[in-house]
Every structure is written in C-alpha cells, then in structure tokens.
Amino acid sequence: MLSPLILVNLKTYREGMGNRAHMIAQAAELVASESGVTIGIAPSYIDLHPLSHHFSIPVYAQHVDGCEPGANTGHITVDAIKSAGAAGSLVNHSERRLSLADIESSIRGLAVHNLISVVCTNNELAGAGAAAMGPDFVAIEPPELIGSGVSVSKANPDIIRRSVAAVHAVNPRVKVLTGAGIQSGECVKIAVDLGTDGVLLASSVVKAKDPGAVLRDLVSKL
Amino acid sequence: MLSPLILVNLKTYREGMGNRAHMIAQAAELVASESGVTIGIAPSYIDLHPLSHHFSIPVYAQHVDGCEPGANTGHITVDAIKSAGAAGSLVNHSERRLSLADIESSIRGLAVHNLISVVCTNNELAGAGAAAMGPDFVAIEPPELIGSGVSVSKANPDIIRRSVAAVHAVNPRVKVLTGAGIQSGECVKIAVDLGTDGVLLASSVVKAKDPGAVLRDLVSKL
Amino acid sequence: MLSPLILVNLKTYREGMGNRAHMIAQAAELVASESGVTIGIAPSYIDLHPLSHHFSIPVYAQHVDGCEPGANTGHITVDAIKSAGAAGSLVNHSERRLSLADIESSIRGLAVHNLISVVCTNNELAGAGAAAMGPDFVAIEPPELIGSGVSVSKANPDIIRRSVAAVHAVNPRVKVLTGAGIQSGECVKIAVDLGTDGVLLASSVVKAKDPGAVLRDLVSKL
Amino acid sequence: MLSPLILVNLKTYREGMGNRAHMIAQAAELVASESGVTIGIAPSYIDLHPLSHHFSIPVYAQHVDGCEPGANTGHITVDAIKSAGAAGSLVNHSERRLSLADIESSIRGLAVHNLISVVCTNNELAGAGAAAMGPDFVAIEPPELIGSGVSVSKANPDIIRRSVAAVHAVNPRVKVLTGAGIQSGECVKIAVDLGTDGVLLASSVVKAKDPGAVLRDLVSKL
Numbered sequence: 001m002l003s004p005l006i007l008v009n010l011k012t013y014r015e016g017m018g019n020r021a022h023m024i025a026q027a028a029e030l031v032a033s034e035s036g037v038t039i040g041i042a043p044s045y046i047d048l049h050p051l052s053h054h055f056s057i058p059v060y061a062q063h064v065d066g067c068e069p070g071a072n073t074g075h076i077t078v079d080a081i082k083s084a085g086a087a088g089s090l091v092n093h094s095e096r097r098l099s100l101a102d103i104e105s106s107i108r109g110l111a112v113h114n115l116i117s118v119v120c121t122n123n124e125l126a127g128a129g130a131a132a133m134g135p136d137f138v139a140i141e142p143p144e145l146i147g148s149g150v151s152v153s154k155a156n157p158d159i160i161r162r163s164v165a166a167v168h169a170v171n172p173r174v175k176v177l178t179g180a181g182i183q184s185g186e187c188v189k190i191a192v193d194l195g196t197d198g199v200l201l202a203s204s205v206v207k208a209k210d211p212g213a214v215l216r217d218l219v220s221k222l
Numbered sequence: 223m224l225s226p227l228i229l230v231n232l233k234t235y236r237e238g239m240g241n242r243a244h245m246i247a248q249a250a251e252l253v254a255s256e257s258g259v260t261i262g263i264a265p266s267y268i269d270l271h272p273l274s275h276h277f278s279i280p281v282y283a284q285h286v287d288g289c290e291p292g293a294n295t296g297h298i299t300v301d302a303i304k305s306a307g308a309a310g311s312l313v314n315h316s317e318r319r320l321s322l323a324d325i326e327s328s329i330r331g332l333a334v335h336n337l338i339s340v341v342c343t344n345n346e347l348a349g350a351g352a353a354a355m356g357p358d359f360v361a362i363e364p365p366e367l368i369g370s371g372v373s374v375s376k377a378n379p380d381i382i383r384r385s386v387a388a389v390h391a392v393n394p395r396v397k398v399l400t401g402a403g404i405q406s407g408e409c410v411k412i413a414v415d416l417g418t419d420g421v422l423l424a425s426s427v428v429k430a431k432d433p434g435a436v437l438r439d440l441v442s443k444l
Numbered sequence: 445m446l447s448p449l450i451l452v453n454l455k456t457y458r459e460g461m462g463n464r465a466h467m468i469a470q471a472a473e474l475v476a477s478e479s480g481v482t483i484g485i486a487p488s489y490i491d492l493h494p495l496s497h498h499f500s501i502p503v504y505a506q507h508v509d510g511c512e513p514g515a516n517t518g519h520i521t522v523d524a525i526k527s528a529g530a531a532g533s534l535v536n537h538s539e540r541r542l543s544l545a546d547i548e549s550s551i552r553g554l555a556v557h558n559l560i561s562v563v564c565t566n567n568e569l570a571g572a573g574a575a576a577m578g579p580d581f582v583a584i585e586p587p588e589l590i591g592s593g594v595s596v597s598k599a600n601p602d603i604i605r606r607s608v609a610a611v612h613a614v615n616p617r618v619k620v621l622t623g624a625g626i627q628s629g630e631c632v633k634i635a636v637d638l639g640t641d642g643v644l645l646a647s648s649v650v651k652a653k654d655p656g657a658v659l660r661d662l663v664s665k666l
Numbered sequence: 667m668l669s670p671l672i673l674v675n676l677k678t679y680r681e682g683m684g685n686r687a688h689m690i691a692q693a694a695e696l697v698a699s700e701s702g703v704t705i706g707i708a709p710s711y712i713d714l715h716p717l718s719h720h721f722s723i724p725v726y727a728q729h730v731d732g733c734e735p736g737a738n739t740g741h742i743t744v745d746a747i748k749s750a751g752a753a754g755s756l757v758n759h760s761e762r763r764l765s766l767a768d769i770e771s772s773i774r775g776l777a778v779h780n781l782i783s784v785v786c787t788n789n790e791l792a793g794a795g796a797a798a799m800g801p802d803f804v805a806i807e808p809p810e811l812i813g814s815g816v817s818v819s820k821a822n823p824d825i826i827r828r829s830v831a832a833v834h835a836v837n838p839r840v841k842v843l844t845g846a847g848i849q850s851g852e853c854v855k856i857a858v859d860l861g862t863d864g865v866l867l868a869s870s871v872v873k874a875k876d877p878g879a880v881l882r883d884l885v886s887k888l
Contacts, residue, residue, distance in 0.1 A: 045267035063296030074285030074318030096296030507740025518729025518762030540740030
C-alpha cells in the first residue's frame with residue numbers, strides 16, 4: 001500500500017445506516033478515484049454485503065469474533081464477514097473491547113482468510129502489545145481525545161511519534177493509523193508526516209451534511 | 223399467536239450460513255405452509271436481510287444491543303435489525319450473555335419498534351427475572367442439557383412445568399419456549415402439553431442432512 | 445428489620461481504605477447505636493474481615509461471584525466473604541454489572557449461606573426483574589443521578605414510587621433501597637416516606653471530612 | 667532473581683481457603699527455606715493480608731484491576747493489594763480474562779507500586795503481545811492442557827521453546843513461566859531447562875493430601 005488509508009467508521013450512527021451509508025460509500029468511491037488515496041468504510045454488519053457489492057472501495061467490519069464457525073450464537077465470524085465481501089475488520093475498538101486472547105484469535109482468523117486486521121488501542125504500550133501479535137494495522141486512539149473535537153495530530157503530536165516508534169520497535173511491518181479527533185486535511189497531513197499510514201475517523205465524516213466535501217478536504221494535502 | 227412457535231437458531235454453524243441458510247429457510251417456509259405451524263429462523267446478521275426479503279417466515283436476529291443509534295462501534299441496534307426486516311431477536315442467549323440492564327434495554331427497544339423479544343435464560347428463577355421485564359417470550363434452556371442430545375422434555379419435564387409456573391406467576395402474558403435437546407415431534411408435543419408455547423432449537427435442524435424432514439417431524443404431532 | 449437500612453458503599457475511594465475505613469466504621473457504629481438505625485458498610489475485600497471483626501455493624505461485600513468454590517481464579521465466592529464475616533453483599537452494582545444468570549446464582553448462593561443480598565438496578569423494570577429472583581433488597585439507582593450531587597428523592601420522587609410499586613408487584617417481600625445522590629437526612633426521610641426501606645450511598649459519607657457528622661444528619665429525621 | 671519461581675495459585679478451591687491456605691503457605695515457607703527456591707502463593711483476596719503478615723514467602727493477588735482508587739465498586743485496586751502486603755499479582759488468568767487496555771493498565775499500576783506482574787496468556791503470540799507491554803513475567807498456559815493432568819513440559823515441550831523465543835524476541839527482560847499440568851519435579855526441571863524461569867500451578871499442590879510433599883518433589887531436581 002503506497003497511499004495512506006482513510007478509514008471511516010460509521011459506528012451505529014443514524015447518519016451512517018441504510019441510504020446514508022450508501023451515500024457516504026459513493027462519495028468515498030468518488031474521492032478515492034479522484035485522489036488516488038485509499039478510502040475504506042466500516043458500516044453496520046447489515047450494510048456490509050450491499051456496500052461491498054455495490055462499491056469498489058474496501059469495506060470493513062466494525063468487529064469480528066475470532067471463534068470458529070459453530071455454537072456461537074450472536075457472534076460474527078471471519079467466515080461471515082468474508083462471505084459478505086469484507087476486506088478486513090476493526091478489532092478491539094474502544095467501544096467493543098476484547099480480551100487479549102480474543103484479539104489474538106481475531107488477528108489470526110483474519111490473516112488465515114487474507115483479510116486485513118486493524119487493531120485499535122488506547123496508548124503506545126497497548127499498541128506495542130497489539131503489534132507483537134502481527135496485525136496489519138494498529139490504530140492508536142487516546143481515549144481522552146475520542147469524540148472531543150480535538151485532533152490528536154494537533155493536540156499531541158508526540159503521542160503519535162511515540163506510538164509509531166513503540167509499534168515499529170516490536171514489529172516494523174505493522175502499519176499505524178492515527179485516530180481521535182481527525183477533522184481536516186491538515187490533521188491527516190500531520191499524522192502522515194509523523195510516520196503513520198493513515199487515519200481512522202468517524203463523526204466528522206458521518207455526521208457531516210456533505211460527507212464528500214469532508215473527504216475531499218481530508219485527502220487534500222496528501 | 224394461536225399455533226406454537228418453532229424457532230430455529232442457525233448459530234454460526236457452517237451448515238447454517240449462506241446457501242444452507244437459504245435452503246433451511248425454504249424448507250421452513252414449506253413446512254410452515256403445509257402444517258400451519260409458525261416456524262422462525264435466526265440466522266447470522268449477514269443473512270438477516272436476504273432471508274427476510276426472500277421468505278415469508280419470521281426471521282430473528284440472534285442478538286441485539288439495546289443501545290440507541292450512536293457511538294457504539296461493533297454493536298447491532300434494534301434499528302439495524304428492523305431495517306433488515308427482522309421480526310424480532312433472541313436476547314441473552316447462553317452463548318451471548320448480557321447484563322440485567324442490557325436485557326431490559328433490549329426488551330424495551332424491541333417493543334418500541336414492534337419487534338418480538340425472546341429472552342433466553344438458564345433456569346426458572348432467571349426465567350422469572352426475565353419475565354418481570356415484560357418480553358414476548360422467555361426461553362428456558364437448562365445448561366446441562368444444551369447440546370447434550372438429551373431432550374429437556376423427556377429428561378426433565380418437571381423443569382418445564384416449574385418454568386411455566388414461575389414465568390406466569392410473574393407475568394401471565396409472557397409466553398414460554400422450551401430449549402435444550404429438542405429433536406423430534408414427540409419432544410415438541412410434550413413441551414406444548416406441559417404449557418409452553420413452542421421450542422427453540424438449533425443443531426438437530428441445522429446440522430441435519432435433510433432439515434426439511436426434521437422440521438416436518440417436529441410439527442407432526444401438533 | 446424494623447428500622448431502615450443506611451448502607452454506605454466505600455467503593456475503592458482512597459478515603460475509604462485502611463484507616464479511613466476503620467474510622468468510618470467506628471462512626472457508623474456510634475451513630476447506629478445512638479439512633480437505633482441500622483447502618484451497614486461495604487468496604488474493599490481486603491477490609492472485610494478486619495471490619496467485621498472489630499465492629500458490630502453489618503459489613504457487606506461490594507460484589508460476590510455466585511460460582512461454587514473451585515477453579516475460579518480471581519473470583520470472590522460466597523464462602524470467602526462468609527468466612528470473612530460479611531453479613532451480605534451488593535450484587536450487580538452499576539460499576540460491576542453481571543449477567544442475569546450470575547445475578548441469580550449470587551442471590552441463591554447468598555441465601556444458601558444466610559447472607560443478605562442487595563441487588564442494584566438502574567430502573568424500575570430491571571428492578572422488577574431482580575425482585576422476581578427473590579433477593580432481600582433491590583436498590584434502584586437511576587444512572588443519570590449517580591454521582592450527580594442531585595438526590596433522586598428530591599429530583600424524581602416519582603421514580604421511587606414507581607420502583608417500589610414495580611418491585612412489590614412482583615414480590616412484596618423484597619425490600620427496596622433508594623440510591624443516587626442521597627446526601628441528607630431530608631433525602632432519607634423522603635425516600636422512607638415513599639415506601640423504601642433505606643438508602644444506598646457512597647461519596648457523600650466516604651469523602652466527607654467528618655463522616656460521623658454526615659451519618660448523624662442522615663438518620664436525624666427518622 | 668537467580669532461582670526459579672514456583673507460583674502456587676490457590677484459586678477458590680475449598681482446599682485453598684482459610685486454614686488450608688495457612689497450611690499450604692507454611693509448607694511453602696519451609697520448602698523454600700530448605701531448598702533456596704522461591705515459592706510464591708496466590709490466595710483469595712480475603713487471605714492476602716493474613717498470609718503476607720504471617721509468612722515470609724511472596725504472596726500474590728489472583729487478579730488486580732488497573733483502575734485508580736475511586737468509583738469502582740467491587741474492584742480490587744493495586745493500592746488495596748499493596749496495603750495487604752502483596753508482592754505482586756496474576757493478571758489476565760484464563761479464568762479472569764481482561765481487555766488489552768486493562769492488562770496494560772494493570773501492568774503499569776503494579777510497576778508504579780513496585781509490585782510484580784505475572785500476565786497469563788494462552789499461546790505464544792498472545793504471550794508476545796503481553797511481553798510487549800513490559801510485565802515482569804509472562805505465564806503461558808495452553809488451554810487444552812489446563813486441568814488436563816497432562817504436563818505441558820512433557821506433552822508439548824516445543825510450545826515452551828517457542829513461547830520463550832516469542833517473548834524474548836519482543837522483550838528479553840521479561841521472564842517466562844510455564845503453566846498447565848505441572849505435577850512433578852521432573853516437569854519443573856524440563857520447563858527450566860527449556861529456558862523458562864519457573865512454573866505456575868494449582869490443583870496438584872492445593873488438592874494434595876500433603877502439599878508440602880508435593881512442593882518438596884517440585885523443587886527436587888533444581
């Protein structure tokens with residue numbers, strides 16, 4: 001992957017379901033194609049298959065259970081998201097924390113099925129812990145900045161530098177995403193200049209009146 | 223609802239995904255139409271929309287989060303399953319246990335959206351606890367019989383009687399399902415004769431070579 | 445129990461550990477003896493045995509696991525708190541939520557050992573659910589008022605009335621405690637007048653400069 | 667630490683509470699003193715303070731919450747176990763799994779208070795993940811061997827070799843314990859020869875008629 005990844009988490013926002021999910025995916029596809037930047041989208045389980053079917057951008061699950069197919073009522077297996085066309089999955093998002101054993105089995109299950117794993121963590125030490133298990137990406141989101149409207153890249157560039165260093169000290173092949181408060185092309189530019197491979201963001205795109213305009217701004221300085 | 227409910231939980235069995243899910247749903251639709259018995263199916267989140275779109279039988283989610291739309295990455299809201307065409311949802315299955323507060327919010331959220339709640343519990347006291355929160359159904363599955371191949375209706379009819387009594391003492395409008403080891407029309411007949419409103423079952427249908435034949439047997443004594 | 449119960453949860457407050465825990469217990473013992481009101485205290489597991497050994501007031505665990513003795517590393521069994529001299533335990537506190545099955549097994553385990561169960565819940569429906577499982581007390585703490593400094597008995601007396609009604613409709617022998625924001629004798633008086641059997645409170649006593657003075661005020665209108 | 671660590675987890679076994687806990691601690695103290703091998707014991711929270719007060723061997727908590735003192739009802743803080751005289755704590759035991767963030771905060775909290783962290787994991791990748799967060803020890807217990815009566819050191823010495831390599835590749839200062847099925851001095855000897863720094867074990871000591879004899883055998887080949 002040469003270009004950074006802009007990964008948009010639709011969460012369960014009302015503004016990120018059904019028709020709105022399609023509209024955001026369409027905007028993402030257009031901006032990705034214009035800019036050459038990779039833009040991914042992580043919708044509800046329900047929208048995984050329709051979005052991956054209708055659009056060329058990579059579609060991610062918001063969570064996956066590392067368990068094998070079997071007696072696991074209410075779980076979502078790697079098989080299931082693969083059959084829905086997912087390119088990968090978030091793992092251990094701050095709103096869906098997992099045990100260490102479950103993170104490890106999710107990373108492994110995704111790798112076995114050639115899907116991309118993006119493990120979310122809250123600080124550089126936990127990021128190093130995640131990196132040691134060999135995911136494709138570690139996304140570091142300082143909890144104090146999540147949903148704060150304050151961009152980590154402006155508020156605390158040092159935490160980004162330290163995170164990249166901590167992750168790469170353990171495993172230099174693991175890519176790093178920056179999360180928490182990313183809102184503009186300038187935030188993305190700072191994050192990438194500090195050594196990360198992209199950003200993970202949510203409300204600033206999903207809740208925007210014009211998600212396409214926000215996406216266009218996000219890639220504008222790359 | 224005059225007829226009993228036969229509710230088939232596909233879990234995450236390999237034999238209950240994708241094409242197999244469609245095949246089981248088709249068989250269920252046919253047997254339901256022949257017999258007049260209500261047969262529901264609870265597939266993976268991924269199969270919720272296609273199955274409810276293609277078949278006339280009620281389709282249930284295996285789990286739902288009672289939270290409102292919002293910042294709940296990796297969760298599945300009542301809104302989301304409703305938009306996928308679900309008739310209702312299992313809640314608190316033994317393989318996906320929830321806190322009391324989350325069970326209550328799931329029951330309430332389902333009711334607000336006119337969806338059916340089926341709360342699973344492990345014994346009559348927990349069943350009474352669930353019933354007091356006003357769900358449509360309480361399903362009681364003694365953990366020692368789950369997946370045992372031993373039918374609760376034969377092994378321990380008394381637990382069914384006590385469960386029905388415990389649930390109805392708290393709230394006589396709550397219907398009771400029997401789970402754990404149900405395999406034949408005779409099991410279903412006993413369960414219904416003991417005062418329950420149907421059965422919740424999984425592997426005996428899902429893993430069968432011919433799910434239609436098993437379903438036909440299950441409704442044969444009603 | 446003729447008198448109301450004032451139950452003081454020490455949480456893991458720095459001001460409620462070690463020497464401070466002893467000081468608060470001593471004040472509670474004194475005020476209880478002066479007033480004839482029952483005052484209980486729920487300290488850290490570490491302080492359970494010393495406090496129940498040194499003081500005559502009832503000492504509660506803040507949480508108990510309903511599991512039997514066995515391979516349950518890091519759990520706290522009913523046996524363990526009984527051997528430490530506990531009179532009972534909080535169950536399902538909002539800061540330590542449990543599954544329905546675990547609440548049921550905790551209530552049952554406490555009853556088997558003649559210990560008092562105080563099940564915490566967040567609203568009247570969940571309170572009714574808890575009551576149906578037959579605990580000694582249900583404590584209802586509206587989450588929006590916890591730690592708010594706003595007393596439920598002043599802000600929302602109706603929720604207390606409805607809670608008492610909901611609990612007693614299911615099981616009239618279950619006593620009701622009021623929680624969230626209780627700070628003064630007036631709050632306690634209102635709560636008791638509305639039909640509850642006492643209050644569950646924490647910071648207003650634990651973090652007070654003079655916990656004895658606060659306790660004396662709490663019982664002053666009874 | 668020059669000698670290996672034999673760490674005995676009393677779990678919540680009936681045979682590891684109260685008087686039995688004292689008896690096992692006494693035996694451990696005697697065998698440790700005779701042999702020069704470090705023998706630690708991880709009792710119930712209730713027995714932490716009495717055991718660390720009465721015996722010279724290191725006493726560990728079975729679990730600790732990484733949260734700060736505060737509104738954390740039912741949790742056990744590092745402060746609390748430190749005040750009880752603990753030398754350290756197990757973290758993330760297979761019977762008490764934690765999220766990655768909670769493991770990280772527990773390790774950090776223990777380090778801040780100069781207590782020893784022993785993070786349990788289920789395989790070498792999860793072990794590497796734990797090691798990257800800088801605990802004192804990582805204990806690797808293959809789940810298929812826990813409580814099996816089959817010793818990992820005999821059944822699968824390769825997993826021990828790979829675990830040591832995986833942990834040390836990430837952080838060579840982290841020591842490795844072997845768990846699961848350890849029963850004899852020969853098992854301990856193999857484990858140490860394969861590069862680990864000791865063993866974590868439970869039932870073979872706790873449920874023994876004569877725990878002292880078992881302990882004496884365990885250290886006999888060192």
